[in-house]
Amino acid sequence: xxxxxxxxxxxxxxxxxxxxxxxxxxxxxxxxxxxxxxxxxxxxxxxxxxxxxxxxxxxxxxxxxxxxxxxxxxxxxxxxxxxxxxxxxxxxxxxxxxxxxxxxxxxxxxxxxxxxxxxxxxxxxxxxxxxxxxxxxxxxxxxxxxxxxxxxxxxxxxxxxxxxxxxxxxxxxxxxxxxxxxxxxxxxxxxxxxxxxxxxxxxxxxxxxxxxxxxxxxxxxxxxxxxxxxxxxxxxxxxxxxxxxxxxxxxxxxxxxxxxxxxxxxxxxxxxxxxxxxxxxxxxxxxxxxxxxxxxxxxxxxxxxxxxxxxxxxxxxxxxxxxxxxxxxxxxxxxxxxxxxxxxxxxxxxxxxxxxxxxxxxxxxxxxxxxxxxxxxxxxxxxxxxxxxxxxxxxxxxxxxxxxxxxxxxxxxxxxxxxxxxxxxxxxxxxxxxxxxxxxxxxxxxxxxxxxxxxxxxxxxxxxxxxxxxxxxxxxxxxxxxxxxxxxxxxxxxxxxxxxxxxxxxxxxxxxxxxxxxxxxxxxxxxxxxxxxxxxxxxxxxxxxxxxxxxxxxxxxxxxxxxxxxxxxxxxxxxxxxxxxxxxxxxxxxxxxxxxxxxxxxxxxxxxxxxxxxxxxxxxxxxxxxxxxxxxxxxxxxxxxxxxxxxxxxxxxxxxxxxxxxxxxxxxxxxxxxxxxxxxxxxxxxxxxxxxxxxxxxxxxxxxxxxxxxxxxxxxxxxxxxxxxxxxxxxxxxxxxxxxxxxxxxxxxxxxxxxxxxxxx
Numbered sequence: 001x002x003x004x005x006x007x008x009x010x011x012x013x014x015x016x017x018x019x020x021x022x023x024x025x026x027x028x029x030x031x032x033x034x035x036x037x038x039x040x041x042x043x044x045x046x047x048x049x050x051x052x053x054x055x056x057x058x059x060x061x062x063x064x065x066x067x068x069x070x071x072x073x074x075x076x077x078x079x080x081x082x083x084x085x086x087x088x089x090x091x092x093x094x095x096x097x098x099x100x101x102x103x104x105x106x107x108x109x110x111x112x113x114x115x116x117x118x119x120x121x122x123x124x125x126x127x128x129x130x131x132x133x134x135x136x137x138x139x140x141x142x143x144x145x146x147x148x149x150x151x152x153x154x155x156x157x158x159x160x161x162x163x164x165x166x167x168x169x170x171x172x173x174x175x176x177x178x179x180x181x182x183x184x185x186x187x188x189x190x191x192x193x194x195x196x197x198x199x200x201x202x203x204x205x206x207x208x209x210x211x212x213x214x215x216x217x218x219x220x221x222x223x224x225x226x227x228x229x230x231x232x233x234x235x236x237x238x239x240x241x242x243x244x245x246x247x248x249x250x251x252x253x254x255x256x257x258x259x260x261x262x263x264x265x266x267x268x269x270x271x272x273x274x275x276x277x278x279x280x281x282x283x284x285x286x287x288x289x290x291x292x293x294x295x296x297x298x299x300x301x302x303x304x305x306x307x308x309x310x311x312x313x314x315x316x317x318x319x320x321x322x323x324x325x326x327x328x329x330x331x332x333x334x335x336x337x338x339x340x341x342x343x344x345x346x347x348x349x350x351x352x353x354x355x356x357x358x359x360x361x362x363x364x365x366x367x368x369x370x371x372x373x374x375x376x377x378x379x380x381x382x383x384x385x386x387x388x389x390x391x392x393x394x395x396x397x398x399x400x401x402x403x404x405x406x407x408x409x410x411x412x413x414x415x416x417x418x419x420x421x422x423x424x425x426x427x428x429x430x431x432x433x434x435x436x437x438x439x440x441x442x443x444x445x446x447x448x449x450x451x452x453x454x455x456x457x458x459x460x461x462x463x464x465x466x467x468x469x470x471x472x473x474x475x476x477x478x479x480x481x482x483x484x485x486x487x488x489x490x491x492x493x494x495x496x497x498x499x500x501x502x503x504x505x506x507x508x509x510x511x512x513x514x515x516x517x518x519x520x521x522x523x524x525x526x527x528x529x530x531x532x533x534x535x536x537x538x539x540x541x542x543x544x545x546x547x548x549x550x551x552x553x554x555x556x557x558x559x560x561x562x563x564x565x566x567x568x569x570x571x572x573x574x575x576x577x578x579x580x581x582x583x584x585x586x587x588x589x590x591x592x593x594x595x596x597x598x599x600x601x602x603x604x605x606x607x608x609x610x611x612x613x614x615x616x617x618x619x620x621x622x623x624x625x626x627x628x629x630x631x632x633x634x635x636x637x638x639x640x641x642x643x644x645x646x647x648x649x650x651x652x653x654x655x656x657x658x659x660x661x662x663x664x665x666x667x668x669x670x671x672x673x674x675x676x677x678x679x680x681x682x683x684x685x686x687x688x689x690x691x692x693x694x695x696x697x698x699x700x701x702x703x704x705x706x707x708x709x710x711x712x713x714x715x716x717x718x719x720x721x722x723x724x725x726x727x728x729x730x731x732x733x734x735x736x737x738x739x740x741x742x743x744x745x746x747x748x749x750x751x752x753x754x755x756x757x758x759x760x761x
Contacts, residue, residue, distance in 0.1 A: 002028040002045045009336060017059075022275065024048045033059055081558075081606070087160040087618075091152060092182060095684035096659045098196060098697035098734035101206075101227070102155065102179060103147035107680070107707060107728065112160070112177065113643070113665060118575075119143070121160060121174050123622040123641045124567065124598050125670060126516050126547070128172030131179045135169060146288075148260045151206040153194045153736060154225050156182045162565075163494065163510045163551060166450045166465030167392070167404060170492040173516045173547035173569055182210070189213045190740020198701075200730040202257070204229025212740070219270040228261035232727045233294075239720040241581045248584065249301040250533070254313075256294035263287055268327070278331045285324035292317040296531065306584060308362035308370045313531045315359075321352035338396040345389035352382040360532040374532050375423040377430065384414040384520075404452040404465075412444040418526045438479035440524045445472045452494075461498040466491060469515075475523055475540060482525075484540055490515060505556045512549050516573065518542040522590050537589045545571040545592065561604040569596040574671040576630055579718055586720075593628025593671065612651040619644040626671045633716050641668035655688040672718075676710035684732070695736045702728040 001008055008029065013019040031043040038061040081088045089105075091097045097105060106112050106119060113120045119127045128135055129143065131150075159178040161168075168176065182192075191211040198204045208225035233256040241248040268282030298311040329344045356378050362371035390408035397403060420436035423429070452465035468491045475484040494512040501507060524538040551565040574593045579586045599622065606616035625638040645663035652658055664679040684699025707728040712721035 002030050033061065035061055038063055081616075086162060087604070089158045089160070091155045091157050093657075093686075094659060095657055095686035095697045095699060096661055096682055097152040097155065098684060098686065098695075098699065098732060098736075100152040100198070100701065100732065101148050101204075102150035102152060103144060104701060104728075105152055105155075105158065106147060106177075114144075118670065119177070121177065122162070122565075122600060122602060122620050123624065123643065123668065124174035124600075126172065126174040126569070128169075128176045128516075129179070130176055132181055133168075133178065135171060135176075148231070150179070150264075151194075151196070151208060151225055151227050153196055153206065153734065154181055154208055154223070154264075156180045162563075163496070163512050163549065165463070166452050166467035166492065166494045167406065169448070170467055170469055170490070170513075170515050171517060173514045173545065173567070188740065190738070192736065192738045194734065194736040196732065196734035198229070198730045198732040200727040201232040202230035202727060204231075204730075217272040219272075221266070221268055223264075223266045225264045226262070229259070230727075231258040231260070232256070233258060233292075233724060235722070235724040237720070237722050239579065239586060241579065241584050242717060242719075243581050246304070247301070248304045248306070250298055250584065252296055252298040252311075254294055254296035256292055256315075258293075259289070259291040261289050276333045280327075280329045282327040282329075283324070284327075285322070287320070287322045289321075290317075290319040298531075298533075302365065309365045310363045310367060311531070311533075312361045312363070313358065315531070316357040317355065319352070319354045321350060323348065323350045338394060338402070340392075340394045342392045343389070344392075346386070348384075348386040350382070350384040354380045354382065356529070358529060358531060372425050375425075376421060376433070376529070377423075378418065378420045378436075378529070380419075380526075381417045382414065384412070387411045400457070401453070401455040403454075404450075406450050408446075408448045410444075410446045412442070412446075414442045414520055416440040416524060416526075418524075420527075434479070436527055438477050438524075438526050440475070440477050440526065442475045442520055442523065443473065446470065459500040461496075461500075463494075463496040465494040467494070468492075471517070477525065477540070480525070482540065484523075488544075490546070505554065508551075508553045508555070510549070510551045510553075514547050514549070515544050516547075517544045518573065518590075522573075527587075533585055535585075535587050537587055539590050542573060542590060543571060543592050545569055545573050559606050561602075563600075563602040563604075565598070565600045565602070567596075567598045567600075569598075570594075572596040572626070572628075574626065574628060576672050577713060577718060577720075578630070579720075581717055591628075593626065595625075595627050597623075597625040599623040614649045615646065617644070617646045622668075624668055626669065628671070630672070630716065635672060635715060637669040637672065639667070639669040642666045652685075655692070657686045659684055659686075672713050672715045674712050674714070676712075678707055678709070680704075680707040680728075693738050695734075697732070697734045697736075699732045701730045701732065705729040 009021055009024070011019045011021050026049050028045050028047055030045060033041040041059055041061055081090065091105065103114075106114055113123070118125050119129065121127045157180050159180065160175065161178060162175040164172070164176050189212070191209065193207075193209045195207040196205070204227070206225070206227035206229075208223065210221075210223040212221045213219070233254075235252075235254045235256070237252040237254070239250045241250070263286040264284070265286050266282065266284040268280065268284075270278060270280040272278050293316050294314075296313040296315070298313070300306055300309050300311070302309060325346055325348045327344070327346050329342070331340060331342045333340050358376060360374040362369065362373070364370045388408065388410040390406060392406040393404065395403045416439065418438050418440065420433045421430040422433050424431055446469060448467060448469040450465065450467040452463065454461070454463045456462075468489065470487075470489040472487045473485070476482065492513045492515065494510070496508060496510045498506055498508045522538050522542055523540050525540050527535045527537050529535040547567050547569045549565065549567040551563060553561060553563040555561045571592045572595060573590055574596075575588060575590045577586065577588050601621050602618065603620075604616075604618040606614070608614045620641070620643050622641045623638070624641055625636070627634075627636045629635065643663065643665040645661070648660045650658040660681075660683045662679070662681045665677060667677045668675050681703045682699065682701045683703070684697055686695055686697040688695050705725075705728065708723065708725040710721070710723050713719070
């Protein structure tokens with residue numbers, strides 16, 4: 001704009017110097033041209049009216065006073081960044097990520113934790129995991145299996161969103177973790193290849209390739225990733241059963257060898273119809289396989305009334321699945337100010353077979369058989385179909401305000417055919433157990449609308465959003481003659497007020513309400529047996545729970561942050577255990593408890609101490625309280641939880657980067673379960689070759705082998721403890737090669753963020 005020199009529109013020229021600027025309103029403008037290494041050029045004022053056209057303006061740029069043949073810049077992009085109250089972990093260039101899986105990253109990244117297959121964010125369970133905006137609402141074990149098949153080499157960054165805006169689904173009472181995969185970014189042709197290997201007790205390998213091409217109006221992108229590897233799991237489980245006359249102790253030790261492997265593919269295209277319209281499609285998915293094989297031995301205290309003193313268990317649990325997602329998307333820009341309407345629809349199909357084969361054999365103190373063997377197997381054929389679609393509209397009203405609105409519809413159908421069979425010891429044939437077999441189907445329809453308004457008034461930035469969701473569901477268990485129908489509507493407000501104290505610091509206040517819905521499998525009442533004396537069971541009467549959160553955050557230069565948060569969850573869904581002292585049977589299930597209160601303080605600090613040394617540190621202190629009852633026995637548990645962590649990044653001469661991560665997590669109470677403390681130290685080194693096109697990394701995860709899990713319960717008649725050591729200490733080696741031209745980001749498009757995630761993979 002000639003009057004005030006403000007920027008109206010910009011463009012990049014092609015390699016021949018040609019460029020194009022369209023659709024100007026009438027006015028007087030200046031045309032300014034800049035190029036690195038040359039003096040800038042500016043035309044005289046140009047009057048633009050309906051007849052103005054600059055079709056062949058010749059522009060010559062002259063070299064600047066300093067002309068360098070080559071400039072080499074060494075800088076550190078922090079691995080961990082804190083912006084607007086959220087933590088972003090830059091995985092793509094982190095040596096610590098190389099040769100690992102997403103599961104490994106969850107174990108050691110600041111703010112994240114996994115306790116007995118339950119993910120927590122800043123000490124709070126109830127985390128929604130997204131992959132490129134697509135929510136993964138899985139059973140806990142299925143989510144762990146999925147994370148183990150995602151190679152860190154294919155991850156760009158992980159966003160830890162404590163208070164997501166209303167544009168996202170309202171699920172996730174403790175916030176969201178969004179795993180952003182590396183994007184297909186290109187101008188012309190580019191791609192990358194990688195391979196990695198890690199060695200702990202067993203070895204793991206992963207490889208992948210990405211190929212992309214962009215012409216003037218079409219962009220093509222594709223990728224294939226494959227991984228396969230074994231994990232060793234050693235678990236100790238001690239239980240005490242007390243009757244009027246005797247205390248029976250069962251001490252179990254299980255050694256498992258778990259195999260995870262998967263093939264993930266992605267293929268898609270974007271077509272720039274014209275400057276205002278874009279259409280695209282994407283197909284992604286692939287097969288996966290999980291197999292857990294193990295042997296276990298349970299020693300029972302002498303003199304018991306069970307008829308044996310040793311229980312030997314052999315287990316084999318395979319899980320095969322195939323998932324495919326088909327995506328169609330379109331986007332229309334109304335103007336150059338940011339008024340956009342987008343449409344996205346997804347159809348997802350999952351087919352899965354989950355099986356289990358368990359042998360229980362009983363013997364006395366001399367390992368002589370005392371009871372007939374108990375051998376059984378189960379098979380669950382599962383299929384899920386998801387259709388989701390959404391519209392999103394964004395309107396930039398003026399320089400200080402904007403409006404977002406949208407709507408979404410999701411339709412889900414899932415069916416389980418669960419067959420439980422016992423082996424007849426005389427004939428050897430397997431016979432169906434009708435008491436434990438069942439057919440369970442589940443359908444759900446969800447309709448959502450949202451509106452979000454942002455406005456700046458001097459030093460105050462406000463964002464006010466409201467989301468409404470209506471859910472209708474039907475669950476049927478045909479074997480048991482059971483049917484459950486529910487229909488509920490909820491509104492979820494989200495209000496953020498930011499005050500700029502100065503150019504260097506600001507204060508932000510956020511209030512929000514969110515929901516966690518039961519996972520599909522948690523609503524299915526079938527029993528999953530680990531051995532004859534342990535099983536898991538769902539609860540068809542489980543209700544969703546709701547959280548209300550208030551958070552006050554102070555930021556200074558985006559390098560220091562202090563956050564104070566209070567969250568109350570009513571009707572909290574909580575896993576708990578029950579044991580029968582007479583039969584010695586132990587089971588885990590889930591129900592709605594009274595409440596969960598969480599008071600927390602989070603401190604974050606990052607700074608470049610030297611040009612070659614950057615640190616990021618954070619520390620969380622929480623007070624966690626649960627209230628509820630189990631079989632009429634009320635309980636209240638409360639504990640303090642604290643977890644400091646420190647990440648140091650060093651730039652070493654000759655394009656070498658070193659990262660060191662250390663963290664400690666104290667013990668805490670997850671309802672009735674007491675989680676013990678643990679700590680971990682990891683480091684990795686990355687070196688670049690051939691003008692940064694080739695990266696080689698080596699590292700060691702969990703150097704001192706301290707990342708094990710310990711839990712226990714002391715409540716009512718229960719007194720047990722559990723200790724599991726996984727294959728966490730690993731030596732990793734990774735090689736990545738990038739080829740092609742400069743990158744341009746692929747558009748983000750998904751409509752089934754919430755629904756697809758609730759599949760199981």
